[in-house]
Each structure stands twice: as C-alpha cells, then as structure tokens.
Amino acid sequence: MTRITVKVDGTTYEDEVEPRLLLVHYLRDRLGLTGTPIGCDTSNCGACTVELDGTTVKSCAVLAVQADGGTVTTVQGLARDGEWTALQRAFHERHALQCGYCTPGMLMAARDLLRENPHPTAHEVREGLEGNLCRCTGYQNIVRAVLAAAEAEADGEPGTARESGQAPGDASDRTAGQRHSEEVTA
Numbered sequence: 001m002t003r004i005t006v007k008v009d010g011t012t013y014e015d016e017v018e019p020r021l022l023l024v025h026y027l028r029d030r031l032g033l034t035g036t037p038i039g040c041d042t043s044n045c046g047a048c049t050v051e052l053d054g055t056t057v058k059s060c061a062v063l064a065v066q067a068d069g070g071t072v073t074t075v076q077g078l079a080r081d082g083e084w085t086a087l088q089r090a091f092h093e094r095h096a097l098q099c100g101y102c103t104p105g106m107l108m109a110a111r112d113l114l115r116e117n118p119h120p121t122a123h124e125v126r127e128g129l130e131g132n133l134c135r136c137t138g139y140q141n142i143v144r145a146v147l148a149a150a151e152a153e154a155d156g157e158p159g160t161a162r163e164s165g166q167a168p169g170d171a172s173d174r175t176a177g178q179r180h181s182e183e184v185t186a
Contacts, residue, residue: 009077
C-alpha cells in the first residue's frame with residue numbers, strides 16, 4: 001500500500017492505495033465520485049477525462065499514486081455554489097447529451113479547449129474533442145454547445161449560453177463564436 005494525498009474538487013484526501021489502482025477507480029470506488037464514468041479502460045473513449053494539475057488526462061490511464069500531491073478536478077467539481085458554468089449550460093441548452101455517457105469527458109475536454117482557445121472555429125472544436133467518443137453520434141450538438149459557451153464567455157456572461165438567434169445586430173455585430181455557430185447550423 002502507498003499513502004497518497006490528493007485534492008479532488010476542492011477537498012483534500014489522504015488514503016492508502018494499491019500502487020496499481022487506477023485514478024478512475026480511486027475517484028469512483030474510494031471517493032464515491034461516480035460522475036466520472038468508466039468507458040473503455042483503454043483510454044480510447046475519453047469518457048473518464050478529468051483535470052490533473054491543470055492538464056486533462058484520461059483517468060483510466062493514470063494511476064492514483066501519480067496524482068499524489070496533485071489537484072484533480074472532475075465534472076462534479078465544475079459547478080460552483082450550484083451554478084452551472086457557461087459550458088454546462090450550453091450542453092443542456094443545445095441538447096449536447098443524448099445518453100450522457102460521454103458528457104463528463106466531453107465537458108472536461110471542451111473546458112480545456114476553451115481555456116487554450118477561447119474563440120475556436122467549429123473545425124477547431126472538432127479537433128479539440130477528437131480524443132473523446134460519442135457513441136450516440138451527438139457531435140453536431142456538442143460542437144454547437146462548445147461554440148455557444150465560447151460566445152457566452154466572450155460576451156461576458158459567465159453561466160449563460162444564449163441561443164444564436166437571440167443576439168441583436170447583423171453578422172458584423174456578432175462574435176466569432178456566434179458566426180461559427182451559425183455556420184455549423186447552416
């Protein structure tokens with residue numbers, strides 16, 4: 001057994017773990033954070049994506065001991081004081097979840113994408129999410145949701161994701177994210 005200390009979604013945990021225990025199993029089985037699903041156990045699907053020390057990782061490919069001394073953010077740690085982020089709201093408003101199994105990983109990967117590229121094109125969103133699989137083929141709505149979240153953040157409306165048709169003005173008045181969102185829907 002190996003002793004680890006890890007901060008997960010703002011709470012510090014100290015535990016004894018088997019050195020071979022995967023981070024996804026630690027989060028789910030030991031901490032009860034079942035919002036991070038086990039999709040494939042081979043790092044192909046991305047459903048188990050979490051953030052470890054500011055970098056997205058597939059938690060089925062990381063050992064819990066590798067998180068020792070680190071900070072983990074799961075999908076359950078995104079909302080603050082019961083308020084969804086713009087990204088979570090956009091996923092809901094744009095119906096970017098069908099069965100919902102891929103949603104936690106998609107949200108975490110999209111969060112990382114928007115942190116690095118706050119104004120992505122539809123093509124850049126697709127590239128940014130290519131390590132995450134949606135078996136329900138909900139990619140169009142996922143791309144729309146990420147673009148809507150980028151637009152909401154650019155408009156200074158954290159926690160909102162406006163419908164593209166609600167913005168006033170012509171194309172020159174709209175943000176790049178909104179124009180790209182309209183391109184995706186066309």
